[in-house]
Amino acid sequence: MHRLTFVTFLILALLAPRHSASAAGNDAVANLDAFIARTLKAYEVPGAAVAVVENGKVTLLKGYGLRNVTKPGAVDENTIFQLASVTKTLTAAAAAAVVDEGKLDWDKPIFNYLPEFVGYDPYMTRWLTERDLLAQRTGWPAFTGDQLDSFGYDRAEILLRLRFFKPRYSLREVAQYSNPGFFVAGEVAARCAKQSWNDLVEQRLFKPLQMSRSGTVIKALQDPNATAAQALVDGKIVVVEPSELDVTGAASSGTSTAADMSKLLLMFLNKGTYKDKRVLKPETVAEIFKRSMVSAIDFTDLPPISDKTGFYYGLGVGSYDYAGHQIIEKGGALAGVRTTLVLVPDKNAGIVVLANLNLTAFPEAVRAYFLNQVLGIDPETDQKQIFDINQKLKKLMAPPPAPKNPGKFNGTLQSLVGIYENDYYGRCEIVQDGAGLKVQCGPAKYPATLKHWNNGAFMMQFPGATQTPSVTTFMIGEDGTADSFESESLGVFTHVREKK
DSSP states (O other): OOOGGGHHHHHHHHHSOEESSOOTTOHHHHHHHHHHHHHHHHTTOSEEEEEEEETTEEEEEEEEEBSOTTSOOBOOTTOBEEOGGGHHHHHHHHHHHHHHTTSOOTTSBGGGTOTTOOOSSHHHHHHOBHHHHHTTOSOOOTTOSTTHHHHTOOHHHHHHHGGGOOOSSOTTTSOOOOHHHHHHHHHHHHHHHTSOHHHHHIIIIITTTTOTTOBSSGGGGGSTTBOOEEEEETTEEEEEOOOOOOTTGGGTOOEEOHHHHHHHHHHHHTTTEETTEESSOHHHHHHHHSOOEEOOOOTTOOTTOSTTTOOEEOSSOEEEEETTEEEEEEEEEETTEEEEEEEEGGGTEEEEEEESSTTOSHHHHHHHHHHHHHTTSOTTTTHHHHHHHHHHHHHHTSOOOOOSSOOOOSSOGGGGOEEEEETTTEEEEEEEETTEEEEEETTTTEEEEEEEEETTEEEEEOSSTTOOOEEEEEEEOTTSSEEEEEETTTEEEEEOOOOO
């Protein structure tokens, strides 16, 4: 989902991407390579790494562009990227290894493994399974509830607070993309394996697949050959702080390289085997790919996904039908990074695209070209549509235009100061910040700005390139101070009054 002094470095890197697998003598690979290089430039992405596997071999493994727009340093096949939500595929595969050991059943209610888990209602508590969590069918509201990590709660406390997380739908009724659901899935698998989620992924996946430059925490970005996070801000590409979500890591904190991810592709396409070593059983890989939940097509789904292809959730992956073939796919996005993993099992082909720019459709453009190549379709199909969508994405994160004649707030800023509480998110404190206000949430006192917008409406803005401002309104009590506030993104918080 720019440059000035360093534009020369960027142009040179785009025109001369670094190789680790030769494209010579293979027209399809050479054409894909050339497409990636020019598309990186067209989409104004600083850098990317791509791995392609076909028929049990790595046919393309390369870095393109720069790790950081502010200084030289080319991306290569060993450059570390955050995987964002492609981490969910790692979580599902690690859980699958525990299933293979007979310690976990996809369809057994999780209270058998995680007895302290309590859902919002007795039905969820009694019947929620690992499959429900991994196939996005918990009913917890989509793209909601992620902030507990940033607010400073530990894993045990987050698990406890989920009893207050109200579902939007009943269990298995409607697919809802839920990061908290994947956090719980990771905790279930970890408990069954009697180790942390981090150790589970490292020992069940990274070690047997020889993924030596992959990790599960943000510390990996301290590596000299790690990419910076970059975002489009006010029309310019700038370096931003990467998202740090290590506590709920099972949803998004994985890190890896194109070279390492090629090994994961090879394992999946070889039905669980890598270099003659069994990592997962073939039937378990089939279970991951099997469709466990149908989903509506939404704004995150780009061509070739459409109403004609349908979309379904497997376990830590999505799938759809395109040109008579089942496509397995998982995408991801965090502040300053976009990622995608795609498999065509019956063609024994797959691709991973890692890009170091926030909110860009570049990975989808590359995956569409690759899919059309593999399936014998004109590779340029859908490219104009994807590019047009990319231009719209640039506007998605822009703040709403300020009202031309904003109405005055009738109260005083001091009347809003105080501690507010929500059962799920805990406490947020509004304090004076110079002439304005700021918000501090949770044990970490995670900060947000709070600025008057129009009449009684304020805008609450948390840090991060993926965060958008949230309209926040206050209910004023009889004494002239706020009794509560309601944020579009967080819900209702009640003022904690001192007992007299």
